[in-house]
Structure formats: C-alpha cells, structure tokens
Amino acid sequence: MELGNFFKVLWKHKTLLIIIPLVTIIVSYFLVKNLPDQYVSSAQIATGIVDESSHLLDLDPTGMAQDQQLNHKFSNLIEIMKLKKLINQISYKLLIHDLTDPLPFRKPSKLMSTLNDGAKKNALKILQEKEAKLEPLSFYNKDENGLNELLRSMKYDERNIRLDLSIARDEDSDFISVSFESENAMLSAFVVNVLSSEFINYYTHTIKKNENDAVDYLTKLVSDKRDSLNSKTNGLRLYKIKNGILNLEDQSKSIFEKTVDYQDRKVQAERELASNLGAIKSINEKFDPKDRQYVEASVSKYNQAVTVTQEQLHMLTDRFVRSNFNPRYKASIDSLKARLAQQLDQTSDKYITNPLAGKDELVRQKTQLEINRDLAKYGIASINKALTELNADYNRLVPFDATVKKFEFEIEIASKEYTDALTRYNETNLRSTNSIKVRLVEKATPDAAEPSKKMLLIILGGVVSLVFCVIVLFAIFFFDDTIKEPAQLVNATGLPLLGYLNTISGGSLDLRKLWDVEHREKMKQFKELIRSIRFEIDQELRGEKVLAVTSLENHEGKTVLAISLAYSYSMINKKVLLIDGNFLNPTISQTAQPKLFVEEYFKNNPDNYDTLSSTINVMGNHGEDITLLEVSDENFIRSRFNELKVKYDIIIIETPPLSSLNKSKEWLLFANKILAVYESNKGIKKSQKADLKYLKNLNGKFSGWILNKANVKDRF
Incomplete structure (x- = not known):
C-alpha cells in the first residue's frame, strides 16, 4: 500500500474534497454571523x-x-x-x-x-x-x-x-x-x-x-499531660517522705565507699594476722618445753598486767572500728600500746638468769607478736561486723531504689509527652494567628469584547470538514483490498501477469463495432495493449496453437479479450478459429451468428468442414445446459482439435468461468496455454482460493493474468 496510491484516490475524489468543505464554510457562516x-x-x-x-x-527551616x-x-x-x-x-x-x-x-x-x-x-x-x-x-x-x-x-x-x-x-x-x-x-x-x-x-x-478545633484539642492535651506529670511527681515526693529517703544515689554511694574502705582494712588486717602467726610459729620452734615453762613461771605476775592491758586495747580497738575509725579513739589506743610496751619491757627485765637467758629477746618479740596478732584478729571481727551492717543497709535501699527509678521513669515519659504537646500547641497557636494567606488581589471588572472568533470558526469548520473527508477516504483506502493495478494482482495471487487492458469509456460495448474506423481514436490505447498481449502469447505458445481464455467469475471480460485477440491475429495474416465454449453465456455466438456449432462439429458431422474457410472463423454453441465431454468423448474431441490445428494458425477458446467447475476445466484439457481475465476493482474471495490453487497446478499451461479495466495512464 503506497502513499502515491492514496494521493490518486484523493485526486479521484477532488470534487468531493472541494464541495464538502465549501458547503461547510457556507453553513458555518450563516450559523455564526448572528452570534453575540x-x-x-x-x-x-x-x-x-x-x-x-x-x-x-511559620517558615519551614528545612526549606x-x-x-x-x-x-x-x-x-x-x-x-x-x-x-x-x-x-x-x-x-x-x-x-x-x-x-x-x-x-x-x-x-x-x-x-x-x-x-x-x-x-x-x-x-x-x-x-x-x-x-x-x-x-x-x-x-x-x-x-x-x-x-x-x-x-x-x-x-x-x-x-x-x-x-x-x-x-x-x-x-x-x-x-x-x-x-x-x-x-x-x-x-x-x-x-x-x-x-x-x-x-x-x-x-x-x-x-x-x-x-x-486543633488548638482546643491541644490545650486540653497539654492540661492533661501537665496534670499527669504533677501527679507522678507528687507520688515520688510522698514515697520518699514516707520511707525517709533523702537522696538514694548519695546514700548508696556513701555505703559503697564505706564498704570499699572496710574491705581494704580487712585485707590489711588479714595480712598482719597472717604475718604475726608465721612469726610466732617461727619463734615457738626455737624454744624447748622446759625453758618455756621456766619463763612462764617467772613472769606470771607481769603477764597478768599485760593481759589486762591487752583486753582494754581490744575493747578500744573494737570501738575505733565501729566508729568508722573515728580519730578521737586514736590517742587512747596509742596510749594503751605504749603502756603495753612498758609492761612487756618489765616482763623482760624480770627474767631469772639461767643457762637459757640468751633467749630473752625472743620471748619479748613473741609476746609483742601475740599482742599484734590479737589486735588484728579482733580488728577483722569488728570489720566483718561493720561490713554486715553496711550490706544490710545497702540491701534495704535496693527495693526503694527500684521503686524510685520506676517513679522517675514515669515522670520522664510524662515530662516528654508534656513537652511535645506544649511544643505542638505553641506551633499550632502561632500558625493559627497567621494562617489565612488567601486574599483577592485583583477584582474582576467589566472589559471590552473579545476579538471576534467568527472568521476563525468558519475557517475551522472548513478545515475540519476537509480533514474529516480525508480521514474517511483514507479509511476507505486503507481497508480497501480490491485489486486496481497489475502489481497488486500478482501479489495477491502469486501467479504471473501477461498484460492488462484499459477501461473503454462510453455506454454498453458493441463488439461488432469494436474495431470500426469511427472508434479508432477511442480504441487506440486498447489496440496497443492487445498487440502487447498478442506478442506475449506468441512467446508463451512457442508453436502451439490452442489458447484458452477463462476467468474466476462471469462478466470479467473474457469475450472482449477473445474477440480482440482473434481480430489482432487476423491483422498479421493468421488464420484464426474462435470457439465459443461458454454454454452458459454464449455472447460470441449471439454476436457473430456463426454457422458452425460446437455441439455439431464435435459430434463427427463432416458436413460442417466446408464452412471453415475465411480468415476468422467462429464456432458457436446453442447455449444449452451441456458440457463439452457430454457432446463427445475426450479422444474424439482431441482428434478434432488435431484436425483444426492443421487448418488454423491459432485457435482461441472462450471457456466458462472457473466458478462453473468442470464446464471450464473440460475445455482446459485440450488447451496448450491458458489465459485468465481478472476485472479490476474486485477482491479475491475465499471461495476463489481453490481456483487459484488449480491454476498453479497446471504444470506450466497457465501463461498469466490479463487485468481488465485497469486504471493506468495513457502512455500512447
């Protein structure tokens, strides 16, 4: 489908494309001239x-x-x-x-x-x-x-x-x-x-x-959140008053620090106790039992004084530990230690001289170590007791701390909710004071009339009607599958084309006057196209003599082509026999009024031989409901054709259309070459697909199409 063909369609309907827009413009003028x-x-x-x-x-800080x-x-x-x-x-x-x-x-x-x-x-x-x-x-x-x-x-x-x-x-x-x-x-x-x-x-x-509505809602929300925050804060305050809690964090920190200090002192006392025990054990190993008995007996009264002083020192040390090492006990402890040292010196001075007197210094050291051991031992006991009390105080604070932390967590959440609500309230309240920004900056006033659109409407009406006509013609052209040109026929059927004939203008065609002198100018192009077809047929026949002219349907131009070919061959001094094989529509017989008929000749009637004498002879038929093979058998008919081939240079047979089934195909049995006439401006029907397939399967007997009434330019 070429664009050039569409322009041909437009040119063909140029009158329509002029008249319809013109009428539309006139109607539009009368419709719009009175518009206000x-x-x-x-x-x-x-x-x-x-x-x-x-x-x-309320400027958005993010942009x-x-x-x-x-x-x-x-x-x-x-x-x-x-x-x-x-x-x-x-x-x-x-x-x-x-x-x-x-x-x-x-x-x-x-x-x-x-x-x-x-x-x-x-x-x-x-x-x-x-x-x-x-x-x-x-x-x-x-x-x-x-x-x-x-x-x-x-x-x-x-x-x-x-x-x-x-x-x-x-x-x-x-x-x-x-x-x-x-x-x-x-x-x-x-x-x-x-x-x-x-x-x-x-x-x-x-x-x-x-x-x-938003401000009222946020006002109520802020009030509710504030009341909730105050309620939780008062609950925490009353709980602390009820349980005597000042500052749990400071109290627990103080207890922890005291515990750490007591742990350090305990470690130090245990270290002193262990060192004193080791030293005492070492000294005891240097004394024998007899000597120890002697020393203990001689210093008995001094030992009693030392024992009393040691007990006083133990009691004072215990108070010193319990008071968290209060400095005011330090002087008394130092005084008792000095007295104890003096008593130990007296005990050493009162030793009785004997052979073992060289060990007096060890005795004094041992006594001093025992005193230090006892002090460390009592100090550890006091520290353990103090640690037990501190742990009890710390354990007592744990449930208080958990409850207080719960109160504080709830207060933190309530405070955040209150802060968020207050922020939203402030933002909404601020925006509400400056929210209405829509205002009328320029009122409408009566103005002059708009430029007239009447001419534009008139022109637009003409253009629209022209475009509409073009669209309609394009739709017709696009969906039109009829064959108008030779190339379209070849593409649609897949069979070769032998030539084409133009449309002969005028009324009904009189075949007897087709080649008269008075029609010479009218038939000029037609005769040239017939001559071209005649030449192509000669190239196809190559010495053969029987040519059959058929079509897919009736009234496609077989008769005109057959008569024209017969006349054209006679112009080159060929002896031509034109046979009217179309029993259903014997147009040639009705036009030529022949003396010899198919029904008689092919019945082996020798009386008809002498009638075949002129340059162009016509064998007609009586137009009866009969077929060729019903006239005679195939062998006899073939022998008759052989006799005709001897007498004539070319035999042209107009057969019935292929739509008549065997009536056409019986004639094609005896043809050397076959032409098919196709009238333009028609489409290939589905029922004709079988006939096209038949023509393709004729094994080279089909020479090609003759496109009748083709819309082609006059090139002559």
Whole structure:
C-alpha cells in the first residue's frame, strides 16, 4: 500500500474534497454571523503558598516545599473553588439579581416571564435561605425543583456556569486566575467576583474552624499531660517522705565507699594476722618445753598486767572500728600500746638468769607478736561486723531504689509527652494567628469584547470538514483490498501477469463495432495493449496453437479479450478459429451468428468442414445446459482439435468461468496455454482460493493474468 496510491484516490475524489468543505464554510457562516460578542472578566487570588513574605512566622527551616507538594496544594485550592456549593452560590446570586434589579444580566426566559409577584417573592425567600445556609436546591421539593428549572431556563445553573468558567494557576506564580466568559461584561465580572469572595469566605471559615478545633484539642492535651506529670511527681515526693529517703544515689554511694574502705582494712588486717602467726610459729620452734615453762613461771605476775592491758586495747580497738575509725579513739589506743610496751619491757627485765637467758629477746618479740596478732584478729571481727551492717543497709535501699527509678521513669515519659504537646500547641497557636494567606488581589471588572472568533470558526469548520473527508477516504483506502493495478494482482495471487487492458469509456460495448474506423481514436490505447498481449502469447505458445481464455467469475471480460485477440491475429495474416465454449453465456455466438456449432462439429458431422474457410472463423454453441465431454468423448474431441490445428494458425477458446467447475476445466484439457481475465476493482474471495490453487497446478499451461479495466495512464 503506497502513499502515491492514496494521493490518486484523493485526486479521484477532488470534487468531493472541494464541495464538502465549501458547503461547510457556507453553513458555518450563516450559523455564526448572528452570534453575540463575548466578554471575559478575570480576577487574581494570592494563595500565599509560594510567597515567602507570608511565611515569616511559620517558615519551614528545612526549606521550601517540593514542586509536587506545591502542585498538590494548588490543585486542592482549585478543586475547592469548583465545589458545587460555591457554584450554587453564584446561581442564587445571579437569579436574585435578575429578580430584583431593573437591569437584569440576561433577557428573561419564557419561564421567568410567567412568574407573578407572589411567585417572585417566594423564589427570593427560598434563594436567600439556601444562600445563607450554603444548601443545594432539592429536586424532591416542588418549589425548589421549580427554581432548578428556572435556573436552567436562564442558563444560571451549575452545568452552564462551569462551561464558561476557567480556574487555573498562573504558571509557577503564587496566584490563581479566575475568569468567566459571557455575552454581558457585567455578568462576567459579577460571576468572577462572587466566586472569589465566596471561596475566600468559605476557605477562611473552614481553616479557622479546623485551627480552633486543633488548638482546643491541644490545650486540653497539654492540661492533661501537665496534670499527669504533677501527679507522678507528687507520688515520688510522698514515697520518699514516707520511707525517709533523702537522696538514694548519695546514700548508696556513701555505703559503697564505706564498704570499699572496710574491705581494704580487712585485707590489711588479714595480712598482719597472717604475718604475726608465721612469726610466732617461727619463734615457738626455737624454744624447748622446759625453758618455756621456766619463763612462764617467772613472769606470771607481769603477764597478768599485760593481759589486762591487752583486753582494754581490744575493747578500744573494737570501738575505733565501729566508729568508722573515728580519730578521737586514736590517742587512747596509742596510749594503751605504749603502756603495753612498758609492761612487756618489765616482763623482760624480770627474767631469772639461767643457762637459757640468751633467749630473752625472743620471748619479748613473741609476746609483742601475740599482742599484734590479737589486735588484728579482733580488728577483722569488728570489720566483718561493720561490713554486715553496711550490706544490710545497702540491701534495704535496693527495693526503694527500684521503686524510685520506676517513679522517675514515669515522670520522664510524662515530662516528654508534656513537652511535645506544649511544643505542638505553641506551633499550632502561632500558625493559627497567621494562617489565612488567601486574599483577592485583583477584582474582576467589566472589559471590552473579545476579538471576534467568527472568521476563525468558519475557517475551522472548513478545515475540519476537509480533514474529516480525508480521514474517511483514507479509511476507505486503507481497508480497501480490491485489486486496481497489475502489481497488486500478482501479489495477491502469486501467479504471473501477461498484460492488462484499459477501461473503454462510453455506454454498453458493441463488439461488432469494436474495431470500426469511427472508434479508432477511442480504441487506440486498447489496440496497443492487445498487440502487447498478442506478442506475449506468441512467446508463451512457442508453436502451439490452442489458447484458452477463462476467468474466476462471469462478466470479467473474457469475450472482449477473445474477440480482440482473434481480430489482432487476423491483422498479421493468421488464420484464426474462435470457439465459443461458454454454454452458459454464449455472447460470441449471439454476436457473430456463426454457422458452425460446437455441439455439431464435435459430434463427427463432416458436413460442417466446408464452412471453415475465411480468415476468422467462429464456432458457436446453442447455449444449452451441456458440457463439452457430454457432446463427445475426450479422444474424439482431441482428434478434432488435431484436425483444426492443421487448418488454423491459432485457435482461441472462450471457456466458462472457473466458478462453473468442470464446464471450464473440460475445455482446459485440450488447451496448450491458458489465459485468465481478472476485472479490476474486485477482491479475491475465499471461495476463489481453490481456483487459484488449480491454476498453479497446471504444470506450466497457465501463461498469466490479463487485468481488465485497469486504471493506468495513457502512455500512447
């Protein structure tokens, strides 16, 4: 499917492409010449969404909102302006104006003219009530439904207002433009200003109500969180008073420090005890039993004094440990140690001289070590007792600490909740004071009439009709699967093409006058195409003589081609026999009025031989319901054809179409070559697929197609 073919279709229908747009332009002119002038009024509303100067108190520290968020905000505002309740406000005000003002915006409709004073008063009452409450008119109430009909008759209803109303954001600015187009400049300005004011009032009221609800909610929330925080704080305070707790952390820290100190002292005392025990054991090994008995007997009275002093020192040391090593006991302990040392020296001085007197120093050391051992031993006992008391005090603080920590954790959570609620309250309260940023910055005013669009509409009507015609022709061309050119026939059938014939203009074709002199100019191209086909047939026959002309259906041009070929061959001094084998439609027989017929010749009737004498002879048929093989058997018919081949240079047979099944195929048995005529502007039918397959399986007998009535240029 080539573009050039489509242009051919357009050129073929050029008259249609001229007449239809011209008629459309004329009709459009009469339709639009009486159209009233149109007036457009516009207003601008500042939203404060993009304007940073309106966000000084609530400026977002993270930066301005993203483009998508801005688009969502503007879309939300525009959709609010398109709400039915706001458009209804315009309808109510327009109708109230026309009912009360002596200069209405529009000429009263028929329904408006029928209203009496009482009906007008009732209508005004209902409209004013609905306007004040922002309510729609009910279709179920008779009076209100009548007002709906009245609004529609005046074209003040919601649907008609929306048709001429335009609301859009001005590019990337902070402004929203509202415009309305009508036949009255005052009406356009009125609609825009009413919608703008109603939108601002509705939006302001809605935002304020939402903000007040949010502030009230947050005020109650802050109060509840503060009361919860105070309650938990008082609970902790009362618990500490009840259990005598000042500061658990300091108390536990003090106990821990004392415990660590006592542990250190205990380790030191245990180290002293172990060293003293070792030293005493070493000294005891140096004494024998007799000497020890002697020493103990001689110093008995001094030992008693030492024992008393040791007991006093033990008691004082115990007090010193219990008092957490209070320094005031230190002097007394030092005094007792000095007395004990003096008593030990006296004991050493009173030793009785004997052979063992050299060991007096060891005795004194042993006694001193025993005293130190006893001091360390008693000190460890006192420290263990003090550690036991400290552990008991620490264990007593553990449940208090857990309870206090629970109180403190709850207080921390309550404090955070209170702080968050207070922050949100402050932010919301601050924003509510500066939240309404939508304002009308430019009111709509009556303006001059818009430039006339009548000429544009007329031209547009013509262009649209032309485009529509082109589209329709293209659809016809695109879905048209008929064959118009030789190449299309070859592509559709897969069989070769031998030639084509042009369309012969005029009325019905008289075959007897087809080659007359008076038709010479008319038939010039046709005769040249016949000559071309004749040449191609000669190349195909290659000495053979029997040529069959068939087609897929009736009335495709077989008769014209057969007669034309016969006449063309006679022009080159060929002796031609034209056989009319189409029993169903014997056009050749009816035209030529032959004396010899197929039914007689192929019945072996020798009387008919002498009739075949001129250059062109025609063998017709009687047009009966009969087939060739019903006339005679195949062998006899073949012998007859052999006799004809001797007498004639070329034998042309017009057969019935292939749609007649065997009636055509019986003739094709005796043909050397076969031509098939196909009329252009037809498509290949599904039922003809079998006939095409038959032609392909003729083993070279099929020479090719002759496309009849082809739409080709005159090249001669």
